């Protein structure tokens with residue numbers, strides 16, 4: 001059987017049985033679902049995904065926090081946390097064409113609502129953080145078609161519930177969905193959209209991958225799965241949608257620049273409520289789903305948002321920066337940069353100047369990368385203390401720091417600015433710039449002398465046995481007459 005959310009949950013139960021919990025008690029989709037996840041985070045006693053089976057106002061269960069741990073995301077690509085970045089990169093680069101199936105073989109067509117039957121309010125859409133403007137669909141990559149090439153692109157955007165058949169559409173202006181939208185706007189045409197909610201984690205991760213050019217996410221999903229993503233023709237839109245998704249929401253976006261509506265706020269990846277203002281919206285034309293569909297959501301501005309956004313970006317950076325400098329050895333996007341803003345990149349440096357080239361490549365791959373720290377390959381980029389140790393011992397700010405003001409970033413960072421350097425403006429459409437920084441924390445290229453870091457011989461450390469340690473029971477234990 002082809003892979004989907006259900007095969008993954010089975011795999012999760014076998015590999016990490018404590019990683020999925022069920023709640024039978026009735027919960028309100030407004031705050032009560034996310035409150036449980038926040039409680040789990042505070043208790044630090046495992047951080048499972050949770051399936052809420054009894055959600056007020058809907059017959060469908062809600063799955064949340066599935067992407068809230070790197071163990072679970074690594075499992076989705078059949079590896080562990082230590083190896084997840086190169087493995088993600090390897091699978092991402094293995095583009096695999098989707099396979100079209102007939103609707104009879106597509107579970108997502110078991111239930112089809114069109115016309116007056118369309119009612120988003122019957123789905124257990126969640127209100128996540130206190131000051132969010134309402135209920136948001138936030139876990140399904142939205143598929144659109146590039147009108148110039150016919151290629152389908154998929155990216156995760158936020159979709160505010162606005163009416164029974166109306167959903168907001170807010171995408172980062174630097175992301176492909178916005179490029180496609182602006183192209184339809186130039187052509188004076190509407191844009192068809194299909195949001196596929198609930199699938200194997202390979203699907204949302206593919207939606208985050210930073211690929212060269214518009215499109216390719218369905219092929220990346222196949223690469224991550226290790227088999228073609230099964231797709232089926234949309235019900236009311238000319239798009240191929242994942243056949244084994246739990247739910248697909250189809251709609252049409254009026255790209256008339258006057259057809260905008262107030263949207264937000266919503267807790268965003270920097271963990272602030274950002275990005276409020278006028279945005280287009282979707283008229284929903286169909287909802288299709290499995291007979292026993294599971295609705296999935298991502299806890300925004302929380303651990304799940306960070307992890308889901310970070311692993312695909314790390315894999316993409318690792319793959320694409322190595323296309324520029326092949327001696328890059330590892331990439332980490334740490335939590336201190338929300339899994340976006342700080343890039344810690346290690347490399348086996350042979351020539352001075354290479355670290356800047358690495359940083360240029362990282363900026364080009366992802367506009368949300370703000371500060372690039374390049375270290376030598378003897379440093380573990382997953383150990384933030386080691387990275388900052390290099391900042392103290394291998395870096396001089398007047399020589400090794402480069403600052404690039406007025407560069408493209410995202411519109412959701414609280415201190416990003418516009419061309420007039422206004423950080424306080426509320427016009428998010430203009431506040432897409434940030435100041436980028438490159439920190440070259442590497443030693444001078446060989447053969448220049450550089451002192452050796454201190455260490456006990458590794459082989460002797462291996463031989464040391466902590467079983468030789470005994471409790472200290474008093475001075476009499478050690479203070480006794482000794483003969484020379």
Ligand code: MN
Pocket residue numbers: 153154155176211213214215216217
């Ligand atoms: Mn894309």
